[in-house]
Amino acid sequence: MTFGVRLLRDGPVADAHNLLLLASGTLRTTDVVRSREAAVHASLAAWSGGDRDGYLRALDALCAPAGPSDGAPPATDSSDSSDSSDSSDSSDSSDSSDSHDPVAAFWRAYRDGMHGVLHGDFERANALLRPVLNLLGAQQEASRLLSAGTIALMLGDLAAARTVLGRALAAARSDATPTLLPRILEHLAYAELREGRYHQARVHAKAGLEAAGDHGQRNVTAGLSAVLALAASIAGDPAAVAAHAQSALHTAHAHGLSQTRTLAEWARARADLGHGNAEHTAARLAPLVHGGPRQGHFGLWMMAVPCYVGATVLAGHDVDVEHLIDQYAVWASLGADPQAPAVVLRCRALVADDEHSEALFVAALAEHEKVDSPYEHARTHLAYGMWLRRRRRPVEARSQLRSAVMGFDQCGADVWTAHADAELRAAGETSTAAPTAISSPGSEPGPxxxxxxxxxxxxxxxxxxxxxxxxxxxxxxxxxxxxxxxxxxxxxxxxxxxxxxxxxxxx
Missing domain, CATH: 1.10.10.10 (Winged helix-like DNA-binding domain superfamily/Winged helix DNA-binding domain)
Structure with a gap:
């Protein structure tokens, strides 16, 4: 198991998954605690590699019954792990023998809750995982707090994720657990990124890079580099985006890190969009959001859909994106991302006819008021302001564009602040710094x-x-x-x- 854990941090994650799953099965009859520990690490490896079926198999290994004393493989049907129609029923029946064991009940709740997440049943996932989250979140150990933070991220409870991961960070630093510190910082930076708190995400991701570099954790380093690339993609520094993304992708390709690859490609696409190159953005994201062998990570690709929709509209591509918006709307309704309901309305507004677009923009802004998400909120203000300006309604456009400038400035989205400010000037705003003629003191005004x-x-x-x-x-x-x-x-x-x-x- 030790070598598998080492590969999880610094090696091909598919190899780590196979070794850890094998170790889980081998230890099942002799040391159930270590068997479950190996299964948890196997699930992490499968998630990093984008292996959905492997992730489900690892979850099921958490609660697999002990095999015969001679070590022969237990009689289980692995096909149950990928059957989304009735996975919880088969899981519950297999565990009836230890139904009164609180530890076994804990792991059943975790397994079945994660099945719910992957199968889109977030109501069931919340019911099962919320007690697990609360129990782990009440602990003092950094490793358990990290697990609680991971569950909160899965459930889309970003505020809880930041809180519990902040406690995990404090615990890891006070307990001097250096090998755990980079992973905690990676998860915390990602939670902050999801919430649009880009300043904090950059600080924690940089600290994570320093910690990971000291302990040879290249896979974690790649994940942190992808987070930094995403943060830089809205800050207006293309060189930083390219450097961080390339660093992330170098390891991602070598070690099969699907999650890291998806985040890094998304970062490069967002940087292109921020600098006005919508065609490059659409080209980068098309493989990630459409079905096929190059599709992004099964748990992340949906989050790139709004960027792809916005890029295709700005580029003027005659591409039918409504089916993708419908898929995103279903995902948004599940509660996995608190800002998604507002974003889906913005996407619909971008592709609707003039008769319906305005009402959709207004509804999106009302939905944004329910969640603290400054970046996405500002994106909607900008899109609505541009829509109004193109319809020769500059006074109304200026109000939206001013809000966009302030929102982008709040979260450090410098490239988008400049874009919104330029739109504001184009709408006739005179209070911002418009380009001036190049002239020396005492010379005639420029052109x-x-x-x-x-x-x-x-x-x-x-x-x-x-x-x-x-x-x-x-x-x-x-x-x-x-x-x-x-x-x-x-x-x-x-x-x-x-x-x-x-x-x-x-x-």
């Missing part, structure tokens, strides 16, 4: 005050070498609109070419 805020943005982009199509994609307008504004810019500034425009605006 930019002659242009509207939207024309200034187009002029700057064209002067920097952007094509009309690239400008249209960045500003979420049509190529024909760019051409129209460009003709007016040329007339206003007295130039006849893009080269002359670049010279007119100066270095």
């Amino acid at each position: 930019l005050p002659l242009l509207t805020p939207q024309q200034q943005r187009i002029a700057h982009s064209v002067a920097q070498g952007a094509t009309n199509r690239e400008v249209a994609r960045q500003l979420s307008i049509s190529t024909r609109t760019v051409e129209y504004h460009l003709r007016n810019i040329f007339t206003q500034l007295g130039v006849r070419s893009r080269v002359a425009l670049a010279r007119r605006l100066g270095p």
